[in-house]
Amino acid sequence: MGIGLYFAVASEPTHLQISLVFLGAILSALVIRRDQILRYVLMGALTFVLFGFGYAALQTRWVAAPVLTYHYYGPIEGRIINLDRSASNAPRVTLDQVYLPGIPRKDTPTYVRISLQGMIPDDTIRAGGRITLTGSLSPPSPPVEPGGFDFRRMAWFLQLGAVGYTRNPVLPVAEQSEGIGIWLFATRLRIADAIRVHLPGQSGAFAAAIVTGDRSEIDPETMDKLRITNLAHLLAISGLHMGLLSGFVFAVVRYGLALVPRLAMRFSAKKVAAMIALMAGAAYLALSGANVATQRAFIMTAVVLFAVMLDRPALTLRAVALAAMIILLIKPHSLLEAGFQMSFAATIALIATYEGLRGTQFWRAMNRPRWRFVRPVFALVLTSSVAGAATAPISAFYFNQLSQYGLFANLLSVPVMGLLVMPGAVIAALLIPFGLEGIALAVMGIGIDWIISVARFVAGLEGAVTPIRSGPPITLTLIALGGIVLALWQGRARYSGLFLMMIACVIWWESERPILLISDDGRLLGLMTDAGRALSKQRGHSYESRIWLENDGERISQEVAAARIGILAEGRLAMTQLEDWTVYSYWGKEPTDIADLCYEGAVLIVSELPPPSGDCMAINKGDLRRLGALAISVAEELEIIGSRDAASLRPWGY
Numbered sequence: 001m002g003i004g005l006y007f008a009v010a011s012e013p014t015h016l017q018i019s020l021v022f023l024g025a026i027l028s029a030l031v032i033r034r035d036q037i038l039r040y041v042l043m044g045a046l047t048f049v050l051f052g053f054g055y056a057a058l059q060t061r062w063v064a065a066p067v068l069t070y071h072y073y074g075p076i077e078g079r080i081i082n083l084d085r086s087a088s089n090a091p092r093v094t095l096d097q098v099y100l101p102g103i104p105r106k107d108t109p110t111y112v113r114i115s116l117q118g119m120i121p122d123d124t125i126r127a128g129g130r131i132t133l134t135g136s137l138s139p140p141s142p143p144v145e146p147g148g149f150d151f152r153r154m155a156w157f158l159q160l161g162a163v164g165y166t167r168n169p170v171l172p173v174a175e176q177s178e179g180i181g182i183w184l185f186a187t188r189l190r191i192a193d194a195i196r197v198h199l200p201g202q203s204g205a206f207a208a209a210i211v212t213g214d215r216s217e218i219d220p221e222t223m224d225k226l227r228i229t230n231l232a233h234l235l236a237i238s239g240l241h242m243g244l245l246s247g248f249v250f251a252v253v254r255y256g257l258a259l260v261p262r263l264a265m266r267f268s269a270k271k272v273a274a275m276i277a278l279m280a281g282a283a284y285l286a287l288s289g290a291n292v293a294t295q296r297a298f299i300m301t302a303v304v305l306f307a308v309m310l311d312r313p314a315l316t317l318r319a320v321a322l323a324a325m326i327i328l329l330i331k332p333h334s335l336l337e338a339g340f341q342m343s344f345a346a347t348i349a350l351i352a353t354y355e356g357l358r359g360t361q362f363w364r365a366m367n368r369p370r371w372r373f374v375r376p377v378f379a380l381v382l383t384s385s386v387a388g389a390a391t392a393p394i395s396a397f398y399f400n401q402l403s404q405y406g407l408f409a410n411l412l413s414v415p416v417m418g419l420l421v422m423p424g425a426v427i428a429a430l431l432i433p434f435g436l437e438g439i440a441l442a443v444m445g446i447g448i449d450w451i452i453s454v455a456r457f458v459a460g461l462e463g464a465v466t467p468i469r470s471g472p473p474i475t476l477t478l479i480a481l482g483g484i485v486l487a488l489w490q491g492r493a494r495y496s497g498l499f500l501m502m503i504a505c506v507i508w509w510e511s512e513r514p515i516l517l518i519s520d521d522g523r524l525l526g527l528m529t530d531a532g533r534a535l536s537k538q539r540g541h542s543y544e545s546r547i548w549l550e551n552d553g554e555r556i557s558q559e560v561a562a563a564r565i566g567i568l569a570e571g572r573l574a575m576t577q578l579e580d581w582t583v584y585s586y587w588g589k590e591p592t593d594i595a596d597l598c599y600e601g602a603v604l605i606v607s608e609l610p611p612p613s614g615d616c617m618a619i620n621k622g623d624l625r626r627l628g629a630l631a632i633s634v635a636e637e638l639e640i641i642g643s644r645d646a647a648s649l650r651p652w653g654y
Contacts, residue, residue: 002052003332004477011649018057025050056332060156060651065110067155067654068162072137075101076166077173078112079130081185082289085216086115087543090165093125100137109161112137119169127189128182130174135166139654142628143643144544145517145551147472156652157333184286188212191287198441203448207441209235211425213289222452225459230388230395230406231413234451237288239343240414242297244422245284246305250277274308280426281305292331293339299326300347317355317488320347338398341476342391345483349390350383352487384410393479393504396468400550403465409458413451420447469553471508478504513552514631516578519544520643522607522624523587527566527576528552534566536574536585544629578603579634603632 006013013021028047032040078095086092092115098108114135116125124131140155140163155163192214196204205217215235226232233240254273258264278301285298300323307314324344327334334340357363366375388407396402403409424444428437458464482500489497517526517533525536526548533552535545538559545558554561567576572588584597585605591612598604598614611618617638619630627642647653 065159127186137164229409230403534564
């Protein structure tokens with residue numbers, strides 16, 4: 001709650017305010033008395049809230065790094081430390097040790113990310129290799145609409161100071177660097193290439209992604225099918241993969257030791273198995289690139305395995321809480337990430353559900369011998385249903401869609417992932433020294449082909465996905481609080497959590513989307529009409545138009561939205577009517593074209609010229625640079641909100 005409060009406040013706290021917050025946390029801890037239970041609970045909660053607020057504020061300052069504040073075009077030199085794919089499916093590299101001629105070292109970004117759309121000579125993109133190119137860099141972009149996803153905040157905590165692209169050739173300038181990080185990156189790429197040699201096509205790309213985290217060869221069509229069917233989580237190296245791998249290693253070691261009576265009598269097979277499973281999980285963490293989702297999965301798995309080694313119950317809500325505390329201490333901003341929220345929502349819901357079932361007569365009856373074949377099937381259906389229900393609101397909030405047949409697709413795919421794919425990955429790793437890994441990879445390939453086939457089949461069903469309109473942040477907060485009450489509270493009072501969820505659903509349903517949206521360069525307009533949002537352009541600004549339409553809850557193309565009636569566009573001028581106001585957007589350079597457009601009751605947006613004299617409300621290039629993308633509405637009077645406004649007083653709101 002303290003971390004959430006820090007990210008919710010409008011302005012960055014000063015050093016004095018942070019010091020006072022920590023002082024308040026210390027004083028709250030000192031006055032706690034265990035003999036007064038209510039005081040104990042309230043003061044303890046206040047201590048943690050204050051500590052979380054102050055700690056998140058300090059972390060924001062600790063990760064501060066230079067950010068490019070203007071558009072740069074010219075030579076770029078740096079060392080390759082990561083490789084992935086851009087939204088347009090172009091190879092994309094992340095560079096450190098960046099050199100930008102003309103920019104002082106103290107102002108040079110720590111990391112930059114560049115999409116490579118030009119010629120790439122063979123053997124140029126190597127782990128640790130230093131490259132040079134001529135390209136375009138810009139600061140991380142603000143939201144494409146007020147209240148939207150703010151990439152600047154994510155980039156701030158990644159110390160990503162600039163993003164860009166090049167259509168020019170990429171040239172190597174130095175030999176491969178050394179170091180543990182570079183060695184691990186190079187090892188990942190070698191393993192990914194080896195996997196793709198044994199498993200060509202999308203099967204190999206899928207296998208490389210779940211073993212090394214390298215998604216660079218997965219094509220957009222396959223990725224889209226996995227998202228539609230709610231199977232994309234099988235690609236992210238997260239709790240499922242870490243749990244399956246560690247569980248497989250744990251089971252093999254434990255039952256293997258049990259086959260040797262002399263060892264089984266001298267050592268605790270369970271504890272030895274937990275230790276080796278933990279080591280396997282750590283190796284998987286390092287090999288896969290240790291991204292945020294994998295770190296989170298490893299910490300949760302480590303808490304469970306340490307509990308086994310200490311003879312404590314492993315899967316409890318206290319263990320989940322401990323894992324969350326560790327993750328938030330390492331990276332407080334994880335609280336705002338969909339992956340963090342979905343992981344813990346699913347885990348909390350599953351543990352609470354099975355704890356609730358444990359004492360019921362129904363569950364005891366399922367343990368009887370005659371139900372031994374039914375119980376695993378029932379557990380699979382229940383697990384997928386509970387996890388799907390727990391994560392569905394978060395998926396709808398962040399990704400604007402609900403998979404209608406996601407449960408069906410997961411029931412067909414997750415068992416195969418656990419029985420063939422992940423065991424095959426472990427066995428392949430053990431067989432590599434003997435050159436026999438192809439056998440295990442072939443088994444992996446059978447399972448992966450099945451998963452991809454399920455995704456394509458289910459995605460092709462009518463109504464496979466339902467678009468969802470974006471809701472205000474308070475809705476997700478209420479849903480989370482309701483879920484926590486439902487999972488943690490004892491007795492019938494827990495069902496009050498459902499009431500909070502119902503309130504959130506009503507607020508979500510009643511929320512309205514902005515009437516008129518304008519891109520940050522003033523060249524794209526989107527007007528909400530009775531038929532849906534009408535756009536001013538058929539081509540260009542594809543990213544903004546896609547996000548606007550998805551947030552409206554529509555899965556249509558930009559061309560379809562541009563064909564709707566509501567905006568008149570001709571050449572470099574677009575015009576629409578907003579009740580008593582007429583809104584014009586002009587991005588040409590001829591003053592005579594707009595000489596008569598500045599009158600009372602008009603809003604004139606000009607991105608290349610100073611506005612003409614008159615009584616209109618004028619927005620020029622400087623205003624757009626300061627405000628970002630605009631949302632315009634008319635209540636009692638005209639209201640204009642900029643996408644940069646929400647974070648204008650935060651460190652990442654440059």
